[in-house]
Amino acid sequence: MIFNRERETNKFLFKRIPLILVMIFTFASLSGCGSKKDEEKKDTVFVFAGNPISKGEVYIYAQTIIEDYEATYGKDVWNMQVTVSDGTEMNMEEATRRDIIDAIVRVKVLSSMAKNKGIELDDNEKAAEINKADIFFNRLTDEQIDRMELTESLVQNVFCENLLANKVYTAIVKEAGIEMSDEDARVTTFYDMFFSYYTENINGEIFEINDEKKSEQLEKADQAYATLTNPSSEDGVDIEGLSTFYKLKNSGYYTLTPKEIKAEYGEKIYDILYELEDGSYSVVVETEYGYHIFYMKYKTDQEATAERKAKLVAEAEERYFASKLPQWIADLDKGYSYTGSVNFDVYKQISFR
Template identity: 25%
Template sequence: MYKDYNKIKIDIKPLARIFILIIFILPFLGGCRVAEKNFELSKYKGKSIKSFERKTRTDLIQEGNGVYKIEDRLQLIAPKGDITSITILKGAEKFKLFGLEIGMDKKEAEKKLAEVYKSEVNKTIESEKNSITYTYRNSDSELFVSYDINSDLVTEISYYYYKDEKPQSEDIGNAGELIALIGNDRVYYNEAMVYLKSAQEIYESDYGNGIWEAEIFEEGKSFGEYIKEEVIKQITQLKVIRDKATENGIALTEEEEAEAAAYAAAHFAGLSDEDIDRYLVTPKLLEQVYADNLLAEKVFETLTIDVDTHVPDDIARQITIQHILIYGTYLNDENKRVPLDDEQKDKAYEKISGLLERVKNEEDFYTLAEANTEAGEIELTFGKDGGPKEYGKEFKEAAFSLKTGEVSDIISTDYGWHIIYCVSDFNEDATTKVKEEIIEERRTKLFANLYEEWSSDYEVVVNKEAWDSISFD
């Protein structure tokens, strides 16, 4: 029953050869795997980035929060390390999604898609890319396939996997490519464009359409890039606040919803047919946008209503003064202020002294100032933290030492000589306005702290490939 293992002889040389052979074959097999003609990427949905890199032998570059790329070929979005989005770009050759690949004919692509999805739910013409994008949806995913308008060949494929989450409600008419994931919210092309086009209209009306390429930041960022970042931040804030409104039991009344609908109707009526088609705008989408903004305002008002509203008079106090300035300096060729020569100084001081005598003889101060002052402004209203900084603390201290109706002596500053007349040592309207501003600052600070706490729970992932491709035209 028992074998005598001492009598069994094992020839280890063949085993050693096999072991060595395996060592050398493994890298070869790995190389063969990498050399596959195409990788089917749909099987990597929900998988980790590390798993993807290991199995496809690719080196992904992390571009941002959860965004990974192979330049001009592939983009993956993995908010928490697991892949939820795959985009095959025009430069890709060895990647497939559901059998589709870049350069495939539209008819062949549609045959393959019929096995996975039903007919498309939306079509979007993207004139910037000379392409038309078809949108497909099922219970757990979305697929966007772009074809060149002229050749009908596939130019881009984007896949979004919902994992165990339900897709966002389509009641507002989501359309176009997915631009961002904000927590469980999905921001699509048409919603993002409502905000971006609004910003574009505002800035172009003030600065013209050349503003977008202007590099106004030290890091070389264009103004257009900056505004696009700000638009994403704005949308993020609105989505987060909307969630928190639900948690705090804050909702729009029927009257407020009607107000949002009225704003939306007016907005939609002002759009051209071309813009409606190009940006996929619907009345329901605009209603949601306006409702989100009204709700955010209501959340702010509700959650900051109990902020401390007491502002002492000595903190907010504003005074109003009039003043006469006679320069004791001048601007040289280098635009620097330098003293007058002695003769000119004497003449200037003689002038300010004469004006002071006339003020003391009860001449109307404003009329006298209007005829003689070398200052740009005669009347100023300011508080302890305000006032004309160029005149220095001597000017401000003298102004605050006066009672209503009093006139100062001659005040010497780096600019020259001043006479100050106190119109009011407590401007009630201006003081009330400053108090309101201080209270509003307190509310804003409180809400900013709340938002910072809320937003830490939200993962924000931007589809950079799609967002960066949108231009201001």
């Protein structure tokens, strides 16, 4: 399907509200991706840069989103109140309708750049997108096709446009040269063996234990530290197994950024953690919540750091693109606005309920 959630940030079509949907379709004349005459529709939702955007084209975007949201949140999703990027509150349907149109405008901007950047689809790329489009089209009912005036050619164009736009977007953000060091993206994985000062009764109420119990907790922590640092077996000791032995419910592995560690544990623990080497233990450390023994698994978790680095770079690239987009829109169609350009009578023929 077009709206593949597993695509990378610069490849996907929508981000879920309230993050605001972002689409990267384009509408270009693509050989082998449908006939231009089939794209001329009687019902136009809006016109951008002289190009009429048909009800059928908008429906291709909308239908996939409707199915996706309802599968995730249920059919009542359209009554949910959401806060969009500018802080405005509105229901999900209103926000989604606007985001779809905004996304298509973004697509037109990308398509306008393809020729100048020398970007096009090769025959294999076109064939792959046409195959996906045919699968999508064959899932539609006759009623949907007739009511929205859809053609197989139109759907093929939208899929091909998606891939072309992705290639344009990738070229644009690559030109920006956005980079990030592993240090800036660092993620740390450690174990917190926690002997708490607090207990919970059968009613779920939390109580602080008395001084005698706190002393017992310290004794257990000292025993655990001795076992961890002087194991009786050459194979060492499993810190998770030892936590189970002491019935420590709030112990576990954490994968956090340095900033998150400092916010969660404070400066003191932050300094202790980053003085550890991989595979080493801290001494018993007291906080206001109890006693801790920290085990450093990965000061820099390579896998998690790489994932975070890719995510942060993609976000930075999107911010760069978004900063340029308003001017590019104005250059193509200075009179365009959502409220002034959209024919809402036609748009409302696409039902979200």
